[in-house]
């Protein structure tokens with residue numbers, strides 16, 4: 001499976017505020033680019049932290065992009081995936097509407113009643129892992145459902161986990177011209193953080209977009225802190 005991460009960060013590396021309230025970092029050109037990225041994916045994935053904070057829809061908005069997908073016999077908008085170990089996704093979340101298939105990937109820690117509630121709300125529930133969603137198992141389960149290209153939109157905990165599992169092939173970061181600050185505000189990669197060995201990136205492109213900068217990387221492997 002090809003896995004790529006896209007996110008928008010402030011100039012100080014934050015994805016949102018310390019209150020975890022969504023910040024509009026991207027401008028119109030970048031949001032159009034994100035729409036094109038979504039249109040090129042079989043599924044768009046977020047963590048339940050993003051669902052609880054932003055209630056995203058995660059669909060392709062541009063009608064010509066949707067038409068191009070249906071012309072090649074793909075659904076108009078990619079599948080949506082939420083990593084949700086205990087099944088906290090609200091049953092009225094926008095990702096559970098009928099605009100696209102939605103996979104709620106839970107762990108064995110999710111109660112039977114939460115799994116049923118998500119299924120009743122329209123999700124296909126997938127179980128991967130014991131206490132927390134196990135990413136290798138989740139990715140395998142998605143692959144068996146025909147997902148070959150997976151876009152990760154966030155947030156910081158989930159992006160870190162995908163890097164930690166060595167599952168990311170490409171990263172694009174839009175760096176907006178704003179400072180958000182806050183030691184507890186989410187960053188591009190939160191989690192426990194890397195020590196001693198870090199994912200290595202190869203910078204493939206840099207360009208101005210809106211009033212910010214788009215950085216595009218491929219992931220080349222892992223290396224030690226001092227080379």
Ligand SMILES: NC(=O)C1=CN([C@@H]2O[C@H](COP(=O)(O)OP(=O)(O)OC[C@H]3O[C@@H](n4cnc5c(N)ncnc54)[C@H](O)[C@@H]3O)[C@@H](O)[C@H]2O)C=CC1
Nearest residue numbers: 007008015016020047048049050133154155156157158161
């Ligand atoms: N600027 C941007 O491009 C974006 C910003 N955001 C922001 O990020 C914030 C949400 O990010 P986070 O709080 O970090 O939450 P998150 O969206 O990364 O979700 C984390 C949660 O996912 C669940 N999870 C299940 N399995 C997991 C695994 N294997 N690894 C990691 N998490 C797993 C856990 O419940 C965990 O608490 C919001 O404030 C949102 O606005 C989110 C997406 C994009």
Ligand SMILES: Nc1nc(O)c(N)c(N[C@@H]2O[C@H](COP(=O)(O)O)[C@@H](O)[C@H]2O)n1
Nearest residue numbers: 008023024025026054056057058059153
């Ligand atoms: N690319 C990007 N730029 C920003 O400035 C953002 N705040 C985000 N946030 C992400 O976009 C999701 C919203 O998706 P919908 O428009 O509802 O489909 C939100 O949940 C974050 O994942 N992204």
